[in-house]
Amino acid sequence: xxxxxxxxxxxxxxESERWCCHVCGRDLAAARENYKVGCVVYExxxxxxxxxxxxxxxxxxxxxxxxxxxxxxxxxxxxxMVENELLPEGYPPTFDIExxxxxxxxxxxxxR
Amino acid sequence: xxRDFEALRHWRPEPATSRETAAMVGxxxxxxxxYRNKMELxxxxxxxxxxxxxxxxxxxxxxxxxxxYSRQGDLAVGIMGTQLHLIxxxxxxxxxxxxxxxxxSVGIHEGDMFYANDPLYGGIHAPDxxxxxxxxxxxxxxxxxAAASHETETGASEPGGNPPSAKxxxxxxxxxxxxxIAENYELKADLMEMMENRVRDPRMQTLDTKARAAAVxxxxxxxxxxxxxxxxxFLVGSMRRMIDEGIAAARAKLSSMNDGLYRTSIFxxxxxxxxxxxxxxxxxxxxxxxxxxxRFRGSPRVVGGNFNMxxxxxxxxxxxxxxxxxxxxxxxxxGYYEPFHFEFQDGSFFMADTEDATSLGVATQxxxxxxxxxxxxxxxxxxxxxxxxxxxxPGTSSSVLTxxxxxxxxxxxxxxxxxxxxxxxxxxxxxxGIDVGGFIWCAIGEFLDSEAIEHSFPLxxxxxxxFWKDAAGYGKYRGGRSMNSMYKVHGVPGVAAVSMGGxxxxxxxxxxxxxxxxxxxxxxxIRNHNLDELIAEHRTPSDVYEAVxxxxxxxxxxxxxxxMGMLLEGDLYIGTAPSGPGYGDVxxxxxxxxxxxxxxxxxxxxxxxDVFHVVYxxxxxxxxxxxxxxxxxxxxxxxxxRAVPYSQWEPAWLDRRPPQRVMQMxxxxxxxxxxxxxxxxxxxxxxxxHVREGGAPRAKPRRY
Numbered sequence: 001x002x003x004x005x006x007x008x009x010x011x012x013x014x015e016s017e018r019w020c021c022h023v024c025g026r027d028l029a030a031a032r033e034n035y036k037v038g039c040v041v042y043e044x045x046x047x048x049x050x051x052x053x054x055x056x057x058x059x060x061x062x063x064x065x066x067x068x069x070x071x072x073x074x075x076x077x078x079x080x081m082v083e084n085e086l087l088p089e090g091y092p093p094t095f096d097i098e099x100x101x102x103x104x105x106x107x108x109x110x111x112r
Numbered sequence: 113x114x115r116d117f118e119a120l121r122h123w124r125p126e127p128a129t130s131r132e133t134a135a136m137v138g139x140x141x142x143x144x145x146x147y148r149n150k151m152e153l154x155x156x157x158x159x160x161x162x163x164x165x166x167x168x169x170x171x172x173x174x175x176x177x178x179x180x181y182s183r184q185g186d187l188a189v190g191i192m193g194t195q196l197h198l199i200x201x202x203x204x205x206x207x208x209x210x211x212x213x214x215x216x217s218v219g220i221h222e223g224d225m226f227y228a229n230d231p232l233y234g235g236i237h238a239p240d241x242x243x244x245x246x247x248x249x250x251x252x253x254x255x256x257x258a259a260a261s262h263e264t265e266t267g268a269s270e271p272g273g274n275p276p277s278a279k280x281x282x283x284x285x286x287x288x289x290x291x292x293i294a295e296n297y298e299l300k301a302d303l304m305e306m307m308e309n310r311v312r313d314p315r316m317q318t319l320d321t322k323a324r325a326a327a328v329x330x331x332x333x334x335x336x337x338x339x340x341x342x343x344x345x346f347l348v349g350s351m352r353r354m355i356d357e358g359i360a361a362a363r364a365k366l367s368s369m370n371d372g373l374y375r376t377s378i379f380x381x382x383x384x385x386x387x388x389x390x391x392x393x394x395x396x397x398x399x400x401x402x403x404x405x406x407r408f409r410g411s412p413r414v415v416g417g418n419f420n421m422x423x424x425x426x427x428x429x430x431x432x433x434x435x436x437x438x439x440x441x442x443x444x445x446x447g448y449y450e451p452f453h454f455e456f457q458d459g460s461f462f463m464a465d466t467e468d469a470t471s472l473g474v475a476t477q478x479x480x481x482x483x484x485x486x487x488x489x490x491x492x493x494x495x496x497x498x499x500x501x502x503x504x505x506p507g508t509s510s511s512v513l514t515x516x517x518x519x520x521x522x523x524x525x526x527x528x529x530x531x532x533x534x535x536x537x538x539x540x541x542x543x544x545g546i547d548v549g550g551f552i553w554c555a556i557g558e559f560l561d562s563e564a565i566e567h568s569f570p571l572x573x574x575x576x577x578x579f580w581k582d583a584a585g586y587g588k589y590r591g592g593r594s595m596n597s598m599y600k601v602h603g604v605p606g607v608a609a610v611s612m613g614g615x616x617x618x619x620x621x622x623x624x625x626x627x628x629x630x631x632x633x634x635x636x637x638i639r640n641h642n643l644d645e646l647i648a649e650h651r652t653p654s655d656v657y658e659a660v661x662x663x664x665x666x667x668x669x670x671x672x673x674x675x676m677g678m679l680l681e682g683d684l685y686i687g688t689a690p691s692g693p694g695y696g697d698v699x700x701x702x703x704x705x706x707x708x709x710x711x712x713x714x715x716x717x718x719x720x721x722d723v724f725h726v727v728y729x730x731x732x733x734x735x736x737x738x739x740x741x742x743x744x745x746x747x748x749x750x751x752x753x754r755a756v757p758y759s760q761w762e763p764a765w766l767d768r769r770p771p772q773r774v775m776q777m778x779x780x781x782x783x784x785x786x787x788x789x790x791x792x793x794x795x796x797x798x799x800x801x802h803v804r805e806g807g808a809p810r811a812k813p814r815r816y
Contacts, residue, residue, distance in 0.1 A: 004494070005494060006370075006493070006494045007490065007493055007494070007625050008493070008541070008588075008624075008625035008626070008695075008696050009625060009626065009696075009697070036758060037758045037759065038758065039758055040751075040752060040755035040756060040757055040758070041755055041756060041757075041758050041761040041762075042751060042754055042755040042756075043765075046618070048722075049586065049628055049723060050582070050583075050631050051718075053656060053657065053660060054634065054636060054660065054667075054669045055660060056667065056669055057636075057669030057670075058388075058671075059616035059617060059632070059634045059669065059670070059671045059672075060634070060669065061616075061631055061632060061633070061634050061656075061688065062631065062632065063617070063618045063619065063632065064381075064616070064617045064618065064632075065771075066770055066771040066773065066774045067379075067381060067390065067617040067618040067770075067774060068379065068618050068770075070628075071765075072626075072751075072755070073758075074751050074752065074755050076752065076757070078748065079747075079748030079749065079751040079752045080626070080697050080699075080700075080748070081626035081697040081698070081699070081751070082625070082626055083625060083626050084622075084623065084626055084628065085377070085622065086379075086618060086619060086622070086629060087377075087379075088379060088390055088770040088774075089765075089768040089769060089770050090765060090766055090767065090768035090769045090770070090781075090782070091377070091782050092766065092782055093762075094375050094376065094377045094394075095373075095375060096374065096375050096376060096487075096490065097372065097373075097374060097375075097490055098372055098373040098374075098375070099370055099371070099372035099373075100370070100371035100372045100400075103370070103371040103372075104370055104371070104372075107370070
């Protein structure tokens with residue numbers, strides 16, 4: 001067993017050193033890289049999720065104009081939303097989990 | 113003026129002294145455990161007394177902290193109240209041990225009580241006021257005890273202590289470096305008079321100071337009882353062992369987690385009244401072996417507002433993650449901090465100038481703590497503690513303070529603590545977040561009764577104890593629900609109303625693993641309205657949606673942190689508290705939980721259909737499981753059809769920029785700044801060996 005679960009929807013295959021989808025097993029990206037590069041991406045207007053409540057004004061109990069859009073990262077195999085970020089337009093997606101793969105491999109070899 | 117910036121770096125437990133090490137030798141295992149629990153219970157006893165005696169709505173609601181500290185000022189044990197105060201009180205004690213212990217004009221004696229709230233002396237902001245008492249035994253200072261909580265008035269440029277219009281520290285009202293307010297256990301009339309004279313609500317100031325004094329008296333008495341029963345070395349040794357066991361527990365827990373870097377980017381969206389726009393913040397947690405480095409980067413310091421913070425404020429705020437979510441199972445002690453290191457970007461909003469107002473830095477640090485939380489929980493997921501993964505609080509609370517002369521003719525300045533404490537918690541790995549869980553600074557604060565509000569304030573809640581529909585972060589598990597409210601000014605000609613503290617431009621805390629963040633908050637003042645007609649027609653609104661639909665009048669929709677306005681008798685305002693962020697993909701939410709949400713009015717039919725993609729009958733809320741499975745399969749196919757591969761998406765995305773109107777405070781694109789990090793480690797011993805080891809004060813010249 002060389003697969004280690006890292007998040008709700010992501011595993012790392014220690015032998016191939018690859019991120020893969022926990023739901024469908026789809027290979028995503030090199031485990032030393034950001035898993036997001038192996039995802040497919042969709043930009044969503046936050047108002048689709050949270051329509052405004054106040055009828056007037058700049059701040060209407062939803063994301064105001066210019067303050068960000070949802071960037072949704074899906075597994076290209078099964079369409080599971082692996083992660084999302086509400087980013088200002090153009091902001092680089094966050095490399096949120098950068099594991100020390102050698103330490104991870106050593107730890108799991110030791111466990112075995 | 114000994115503003116002592118070295119003291120502000122001494123957040124970590126000091127090394128054990130010879131006295132402490134020797135005192136630990138004789139500790140019997142069973143005795144230690146029994147008395148550790150007893151000392152924690154003692155703290156709870158003091159806390160209960162404190163919260164029953166105080167009248168600030170935050171003390172009444174239980175948003176308070178008490179702790180027992182070593183002679184050197186390290187927290188041995190405290191309670192799960194406003195945990196950040198447990199840490200910043202530690203810095204205040206260390207400052208006093210350095211500057212007052214051997215100062216002939218002040219000194220530290222049995223029966224003295226000290227009081228402080230200035231961030232430059234270890235405090236958080238002017239409203240957070242701490243009373244300290246040194247515990248003596250046979251002439252030796254052997255411990256400290258402290259009681260801290262928030263006053264909703266500090267005599268600042270606007271009522272409320274967090275003035276969103278503040279431009280410098282001189283707009284923030286009463287800022288006290290440590291002063292001796294009691295000798296021989298008696299409060300000094302001159303200093304009590306000074307405090308009463310500096311604030312708009314002198315009655316609250318005095319009663320709450322006495323409540324703090326009562327709390328520390330209980331702590332001192334119980335420490336003396338332990339000493340009488342077990343000896344002074346037992347107390348000294350037990351306190352040190354509590355700290356040392358905290359250190360060992362922190363190192364063991366960290367070592368069980370995967371090494372690596374965990375990062376979260378968040379974007380704040382205001383720096384006070386009129387300062388609306390994006391502010392960048394990146395938090396990085398690097399975990400190696402038994403230790404972790406937490407790095408804070410972001411936009412430049414904002415000039416002329418009360419948004420910035422000092423590093424020790426952020427470090428104290430970390431306690432609200434550490435004690436609530438990382439060491440939920442153990443008593444609070446400063447020992448948990450030992451394996452952590454903190455670094456802050458030079459010139460960023462984490463590094464306030466000494467002239468800056470920082471009274472809403474307490475909100476800034478709460479926002480940033482959500483990013484710390486997100487990093488740490490991502491680390492926790494793939495660890496033996498997976499079963500305790502929980503999403504972040506949504507960020508800072510929001511409130512609308514009212515001030516003026518109350519129905520009883522007495523001056524008042526306070527808010528309904530039900531709104532700040534009416535915040536939903538983040539969703540958990542296996543269940544929804546807790547509804548109205550408290551607020552980020554304190555997980556045990558209560559939601560006060562509406563009757564208490566009507567009694568204490570010239571306000572009539574139109575609706576208040578109701579959850580805010582469609583506001584929680586959606587996901588496989590949704591965030592906890594928050595409250596929404598509407599109040600009518602009642603029984604007085606008018607009040608000043610200060611809306612403060614929240615975020616209205618965008619949500620703050622991210623969801624976990626594909627969960628959505630929750631809604632941003634806001635407020636509205638409504639004048640010349642038709643509420644009386646609605647009441648007569650039995651159509652009184654019961655939530656913000658019905659208020660928008662039914663209440664006609666002059667609506668002033670405001671940013672939550674927009675500062676002071678005036679409301680006259682009969683005028684209305686709306687309050688909203690932030691809900692918790694979600695966890696996991698919305699398409700994995702159990703359709704039965706979606707129906708439960710509908711029955712409990714947590715969500716609308718639109719959300720059930722268009723966000724969760726559940727197929728059901730609206731008349732009886734019976735799910736068509738087969739149709740739901742198909743609808744969700746089709747939605748996944750639509751996702752794949754409209755999404756593009758990352759490599760194809762990224763180049764065009766990186767060419768885009770937010771509109772210039774929201775970039776006034778942002779700094780350099782994309783991360784705000786590129787200056788180096790400053791390591792916030794101590795750089796020198798704070799106390800010399802004589803003072804550390806229990807020596808009596810030596811003859812020294814007076815400072816003035």
